[in-house]
Amino acid sequence: MTATFKPDPMEVLMDTYLAELLEMTDEQVLDGKDPAAVQANSLQLLDAAKAEAGRRRLAAARLKLQAKKDTHDGPGHAPTAQITADEARAALRRAAAANDGHYTLAARQLDEMADEDVIRAYLQLQQLEGARKPSGESDGE
């Protein structure tokens, strides 16, 4: 079947109906309904839609974050932390003590950092170490 392009009939209908509604006066459109009641109901609908929109944006953000985490957990990437914040601090202190000039890290800052920031810094260190070391070399455990 070959279809010659025609506009979507429902779209034509909607355009016509909208034009019809816009030509009508506000009184005709309201058709005896109380404007205040219409306004109140509509704002209720709007508020509910806004709440739903917020939930969707949050869900989308969480999915994005999870996808990011999954990427980091994937094969060929640096491992996620199976490590406590204290262990991460100890590892970072050792790196700072080695002081080989590659990283600048004030040991006292570690005590002031939140746990999740410490773990994040540890993971970044792991990634950087992985990037520096030739393939196959371990962390020296």
Place this chain on the structure above:
Amino acid sequence: MMSSPPPADDSLSLAEVDAALRALLPADWERALRLARFRAGGLADWTGESLLSEALAKLLAGERVWRRDVSALQTLKNVLHSLASNDRKKQTGAPIDRFATVDVGAGGTEDEDHMPGVAAVDERSPESIVDGRSQLVAIEKLVADDEDAQMVLMAWSEGIRGKAAAEDLDFDMKRYDAARKRLERKLEPIANLRNIQ
């Protein structure tokens, strides 16, 4: 911390969308609702209110863009149409297409009680045209017992409305308005009529 990129200058920000919707006058809200009811007509799973609600959520979530040079009602009309069209495409992918028009010779009949199954053809423009026609057929069925309302629907589907439509149909404005109102009332969604829980 990642944040959303700012909207293009030719689109409203989410805050602007919210403000613009809150500024709508009661009559414009009523127009929006009527548009939604009209677009939901013939669709089993939507009411006008639920379709409008979804359109608002899409705009407020940034899932649909509101261009700066387009009015609120035009924007809502576009989103409503898009949502309903997408819904139709999902429906036609189901085992039983409740709204398809059956070609003569395909073995089925257009019968309100026996909706034939028709395989959806996955082509873009032709499918959307078929979907639009199918919904138009569904709406025509809703007004099958009202000749004047059918005439108004036909005029609108040709892009003719208001006084021009009344003249073409040889209606006075009173008769035209009455037919229009009956047409609008008959677009009560099928779901409501069935009292589906």
